[in-house]
Amino acid sequence: MAEDEESNPLLPRQEPKPETKHEMKPEAEKNHEMKPLAVAAAAAVKNVGGPPPPPAALPIGWTAEGLPVGEQLTQKSQWESGIFSCLGKSDEFYSSDLEVCLLGSMAPCVLHGSNVERLGSAPGTFATHCLPYTGLYLIGNCFFGWNCLAPWFSYPTRTAIRRKFNLEGSCEAVARSCGCDGGLLMDEAQHEQCESSCDFATHVFCHSCALCQEARELRRRVPHPGFTAQPVLVMVPPGGQTMGRGA
16 A cells, blocks of 8 residues: 555655755854954964054045045145145156246146146047136126136046045145044045045135145146157158179
């Protein structure tokens, strides 16, 4: 009768019972989980009296390229020149710094377009930023008596430069000069908002100086897009040759 029930295809088949090896799985997993703890304890005993292990890297909110959280903490660098260094520095870029000073004083629209062109390196970038800046510059001077509209258009360039090259902002510079760390009082998002507000304030109250500082920084870090072309080799044919007749 048992053989008929086993051979009948209409009856459900009974699954075989698991072997007794699986019953030991929880204990094996428990031993496997305790192995890392034992290794860590042995390493702690081994490091007694030695130097402490290095601290883990802390995440930051903004990287050099303006990316969000996920990168390691890096020390921010300072600007190549101060905001009031109108004549620049006495180095190989001194003549370029004088040009920047003249453009910032007489034609800030050209200087702003040149800065964005170096930063973006895209065709047509100069015109798309120089022309709107010129319009805002003329409207502000005609109706309000000073250049109060163009800084709203140009200050994001300073923020982009600061993020791209991992430069310290105005809030960090003030905190460093006072000997305190203002970054401990706020998180990274609030800190970045504070630095962006400082960038805007810098362009409003020291607009020409801010444009010149950004231009000096870019000219020392990024070559002009027009100077990145490959050199052209010119082949000069040899001069005419004559054959002398034998005597």
